[in-house]
Amino acid sequence: MAQSACCLSKLLRLSARNEFEEYLPHKNGRVEGHVVCGPSSCGKTSLLFEYAFSCAENEDYVLFVSPKPLVKLPLFVNGRTQPNSVVLKRINIAYLGNYVELTEYFANAHLDRIKNSSLGKTRHVLIDDFDWYFREKGTWTQDITRFAECFAYIVDAIEFWSKHMQSSLETKCSLLLSETVAGDTMSTDKIGLYKHWVSEFMRIQELGNSLFRIHPFEHGKDRDNLSSDLTVCYEIKGKEIKIREDARVTDQYFNPDSQVGPVDG
Numbered sequence: 001m002a003q004s005a006c007c008l009s010k011l012l013r014l015s016a017r018n019e020f021e022e023y024l025p026h027k028n029g030r031v032e033g034h035v036v037c038g039p040s041s042c043g044k045t046s047l048l049f050e051y052a053f054s055c056a057e058n059e060d061y062v063l064f065v066s067p068k069p070l071v072k073l074p075l076f077v078n079g080r081t082q083p084n085s086v087v088l089k090r091i092n093i094a095y096l097g098n099y100v101e102l103t104e105y106f107a108n109a110h111l112d113r114i115k116n117s118s119l120g121k122t123r124h125v126l127i128d129d130f131d132w133y134f135r136e137k138g139t140w141t142q143d144i145t146r147f148a149e150c151f152a153y154i155v156d157a158i159e160f161w162s163k164h165m166q167s168s169l170e171t172k173c174s175l176l177l178s179e180t181v182a183g184d185t186m187s188t189d190k191i192g193l194y195k196h197w198v199s200e201f202m203r204i205q206e207l208g209n210s211l212f213r214i215h216p217f218e219h220g221k222d223r224d225n226l227s228s229d230l231t232v233c234y235e236i237k238g239k240e241i242k243i244r245e246d247a248r249v250t251d252q253y254f255n256p257d258s259q260v261g262p263v264d265g
Contacts, residue, residue: 031158033175035130035194037186038204042212043236044178046075048126050241051176053083056090060123064093065102067132077234077241092119099133099143103150109157122161123173125154130177147193155197210236211244 038044045066052062096102109119133150134142154175161173175198179186191201203217215231233244 031155031175031197032172033177033198034200034202035177035179035186035198036202036204036214037179037181038212038214039206040180042204042206043075043234043241044180044204045070045128046077046241047214048128048176048178049074050077050080052091052124052126053080053087055124056083056087060090061118061121062091062124062126063119063122064091065105065125065127066093066095067097067129069095075236075239075241078243079240090118092122099146099150102133103146103153106150106153106157110160120161120164124176125158125173126176127154128178129180131179131181142190144193148196151197207233212236 036044036047048064052064055062094105096105131142134144134147136143158173158175177198186201186203194201201217202214204212204214206212211233212235213231213233235242235244
């Protein structure tokens with residue numbers, strides 16, 4: 001992986017380490033999946049792209065799904081430069097504009113395996129703004145029936161790709177979703193729906209002064225008393241995302257009464 005591995009890369013690696021199993025949700029979902037939720041303009045899309053770059057640099061194939069084309073390049077993490085063409089060719093980007101297109105795409109995913117396309121080699125499925133596909137127009141209310149139906153097709157596609165993967169039999173296709181939330185975190189009811197298929201959840205919280213932290217949570221309750229190894233802080237600065245590891249920021253993880261002011265360079 002790239003040395004500039006992003007917050008998601010670090011947290012996903014930690015989730016797989018045995019010493020943290022007691023802190024993490026029980027893996028009762030059908031797929032190896034994570035959901036990242038956070039407010040608007042917190043860098044979720046850029047973090048997903050950084051994770052896609054890291055996976056592609058590790059010679060994995062990635063499917064990146066978005067409801068609309070990007071109007072600008074994502075923010076790069078820790079001084080990353082534009083990935084080379086070999087890396088970019090391992091990332092299949094699908095712009096699916098509505099619920100019907102998203103559902104049909106995954107319902108027919110197995111056909112690409114027959115055509116021997118790179119999609120049939122997918123190792124990681126990333127879907128940005130997943131909640132957008134199910135919102136009722138002009139509201140934050142989501143159509144739960146459509147949500148369940150679409151998710152079932154996504155899981156079936158992931159299981160198919162895992163089954164037909166030509167690498168190690170222990171290798172499985174993974175799923176990473178981002179969701180925009182109106183409040184501090186996702187509702188318990190929504191988490192309950194997700195947990196039919198996945199069981200890992202991460203929350204992005206705004207700290208102020210363009211600082212954010214991303215950390216695991218379960219049933220809407222933050223695990224703030226855990227080691228800082230399970231929490232990553234980052235700063236959106238200009239056209240870049242910078243991971244922060246200095247003591248002033250780390251202190252904020254464990255001392256909610258402390259005030260984080262501007263952090264130099």
